[in-house]
Amino acid sequence: xxxxxxxxxxxxxxxxxxxxxxxxxxxxxxxxxxxxxxxxxxxxxxxxxxxxxxxxxxxxxxxxxxxxxxxxxxxxxxxxxxxxxxxxxxxxxxxxxxxxxxxxxxxxxxxxxxxxxxxxxxxxxxxxxxxxxxxxxxxxxxxxxxxxxxxxxxxxxxxxxx
Amino acid sequence: xxxxxxxxxxxxxxxxxxxxxxxxxxxxxxxxxxxxxxxxxxxxxxxxxxxxxxxxxxxxxxxxxxxxxxxxxxxxxxxxxxxxxxxxxxxxxxxxxxxxxxxxxxxxxxxxxxxxxxxxxxxxxxxxxxxxxxxxxxxxxxxxxxxxxxxxxxxxxxxxxxxxxxxxxxxxxxxxxxxxxxxxxxxxxxxxxxxxxxxxxxxxxxxxxxxxxxxxxxxxxxxxxxxxxxxxxxxxxx
Numbered sequence: 138x139x140x141x142x143x144x145x146x147x148x149x150x151x152x153x154x155x156x157x158x159x160x161x162x163x164x165x166x167x168x169x170x171x172x173x174x175x176x177x178x179x180x181x182x183x184x185x186x187x188x189x190x191x192x193x194x195x196x197x198x199x200x201x202x203x204x205x206x207x208x209x210x211x212x213x214x215x216x217x218x219x220x221x222x223x224x225x226x227x228x229x230x231x232x233x234x235x236x237x238x239x240x241x242x243x244x245x246x247x248x249x250x251x252x253x254x255x256x257x258x259x260x261x262x263x264x265x266x267x268x269x270x271x272x273x274x275x276x277x278x279x280x281x282x283x284x285x286x287x288x289x290x291x292x293x294x295x296x297x298x299x
Numbered sequence: 300x301x302x303x304x305x306x307x308x309x310x311x312x313x314x315x316x317x318x319x320x321x322x323x324x325x326x327x328x329x330x331x332x333x334x335x336x337x338x339x340x341x342x343x344x345x346x347x348x349x350x351x352x353x354x355x356x357x358x359x360x361x362x363x364x365x366x367x368x369x370x371x372x373x374x375x376x377x378x379x380x381x382x383x384x385x386x387x388x389x390x391x392x393x394x395x396x397x398x399x400x401x402x403x404x405x406x407x408x409x410x411x412x413x414x415x416x417x418x419x420x421x422x423x424x425x426x427x428x429x430x431x432x433x434x435x436x437x438x439x440x441x442x443x444x445x446x447x448x449x450x451x452x453x454x455x456x457x458x459x460x461x462x463x464x465x466x467x468x469x470x471x472x473x474x475x476x477x478x479x480x481x482x483x484x485x486x487x488x489x490x491x492x493x494x495x496x497x498x499x500x501x502x503x504x505x506x507x508x509x510x511x512x513x514x515x516x517x518x519x520x521x522x523x524x525x526x527x528x529x530x531x532x533x534x535x536x537x
Contacts, residue, residue: 146363154355155319161354162307165477166409166444171361178364195319239306239476261302264309265316273316289302 142182148194149178155198162262163206165243173205199263200273203255210247245295249288256284306476311347313337318348322355353413353424411442412451412498412530413478430535433489439464439498440478447500449473450507451481452514456492456536460515462507463496469504491537502526 156177160170177198181188191197246254252274259270260281267278274281309315313334320326321334338344414425417436425431439451448470451463464481465471473479497514499505505524513522523529 149363150359152323153358153361154351155323157358157361158351158354159315161442161477165442167411167442168409174358174361175364182364193320193325195316195323195325199316199319237475242305242307257302259316261305262307262309263315264311265314269314269316285302292302 141185145178145181145185148181152194152198153178155195156202159199159202159263160206163203163243163246163258164209165239169209173202173209176205177201196273199259203258204251207246207251207254207258210243245292248295249291253284253288253291256281257288260285309347311343312341313344313347315347315351318344318351322348322351349423353426356426356429409442409444410498410500410528410530411478412496412532413440413442414438414496414532414534415440415480425534427532428534430537431487433487433491433536436486438480438485440480441473441498441500442477442479443473443475443500445475447473447475448502448504449481450499450501450505450510452497452499452507452511454495454497454514454518455490456494457490458515458518460511462511468508469506470499470501472504487536493533493535496532496534498530498532499523500528500530 153174156174157170160173161167164170164173180201187201188194188197246257249257255274256270259265259273260267265273267281270281271278274284276284311318313321317326317334318338321331321338324331326334338348415438416423416425416429416431417438418432425437431437441449443449449472450465450470452460453463454460463485473481497510499510501524503526505527510523
């Protein structure tokens with residue numbers, strides 16, 4: 138596969154939606170999602186070898202998006218970046234259960250170890266089978282089951298201490 | 300909370316990965332046919348695919364990533380940049396309603412307005428500038444990182460402004476979330492041409508009639524109350 142800048146621009150047009158759509162779900166922010174989209178393809182321009190050896194471009198984009206988004210959520214947690222950017226003080230709290238629950242999921246994803254969080258994202262947010270998750274994580278299906286079980290335990294504990 | 304029951308969980312039968320691979324031609328012939336047959340008969344999966352196609356159309360008009368040797372584009376576009384970009388790209392959707400005072404943010408991060416269209420039995424996520432038909436049913440969804448008071452107004456091809464949502468004199472409360480469906484759908488009338496939509500996100504339950512009246516009087520160039528931010532959309536009815 139030859140990936141010169143023109144080919145990467147073409148890849149951006151044809152496959153960029155895979156990144157943008159998942160980043161929107163994971164981050165809940167249009168601006169952050171577009172930033173992840175730009176970052177992934179800019180990195181690809183600098184280092185096309187990253188995807189050249191991948192068996193599946195879609196699979197590689199899933200891995201890259203998940204990694205970038207989990208990093209963004211962790212930065213948001215440590216720097217309270219998302220809170221500062223997205224929550225304007227003084228706004229009336231309406232208490233919408235769906236939006237609050239989604240924000241809680243993102244907050245808890247930032248607390249999980251990367252492999253555990255990635256397994257949660259792939260299985261629950263992307264609806265993947267254990268076999269599909271195993272393919273992207275490069276591990277066995279049994280390991281995926283273990284990661285998901287661990288995630289639920291850590292999740293329950295985090296909720297209790299919140 | 301059960302991890303399998305969060306609001307972000309995938310709700311189609313086939314995974315997002317499998318549907319993406321199918322759309323991008325990465326599956327073998329037999330597998331691709333199996334997925335295609337399933338999608339054509341499954342409402343949940345066909346809705347998911349329609350959403351994926353909608354985002355694909357959006358990306359086609361977004362700026363390309365910077366290449367080495369070319370000055371990098373600004374990652375977080377300002378409201379003014381967004382306005383210029385949208386004017387250059389006739390089909391683009393987000394632009395400000397007026398030049399903002401220096402202290403006021405007109406477009407906030409994470410705000411979004413999406414439109415779903417039902418044409419016959421097919422439901423799709425409409426791309427900005429898309430053509431729809433009289434009689435189609437439309438429903439809006441909004442994204443907001445914090446709870447907000449929301450309204451959706453329109454300026455039809457005949458220059459008449461109206462309020463799509465809510466059916467109330469003031470903007471209605473919507474919880475924070477991504478693509479939160481507004482509870483009210485509507486069926487498009489027979490007026491053809493370009494219809495402009497204005498989604499507003501406010502910190503208080505603003506009165507809508509002054510905004511509607513200004514939108515009609517100034518033919519889309521309405522200013523907003525100080526605590527509101529606006530997103531604009533358009534579609535073509537024919």
